[in-house]
Amino acid sequence: MKLKGVTYSQLVERLAEIGVDEKEANIRNKLSRGKFNAAFLLQCLTAIGVERVDMDKL
Template sequence: MSRLDKADCYARDDEQKRRWSLAASALIKSRLVLARMSYRDLQHALADMGYVQHANTIATKLSRGGYSAAFFLMCLRATGTTSIDLPRE
């Protein structure tokens, strides 16, 4: 594989990761709406689970899509989500 081919492959991988990150953030945001929760409500629910962050920090994480799987699962639990349907590509 040439250097150019590898660069193209990495670019596609980055694009795929970005798409999935945006989908994860959209899912959490939609669950917040369904649960009628604000970022401050989410902050308090996460604090009850032992994760202490300011509401603005949580909002920033969700807007940029960069966070751990643990944070994703805690947000889903905090909104009362018990199951999800994964998006099809």
């Protein structure tokens, strides 16, 4: 989860700032399994400050 230099713990804090209540263990499990919905993905991107996703670079 070092993408954008954000730890799981920091992601929990940043999600809380936008009103998303998640536990670090839940986030770690979701991301390691790769099973989460698009809403959670968008919440994470918002929380870490991503404003644009360039699909050509994926």
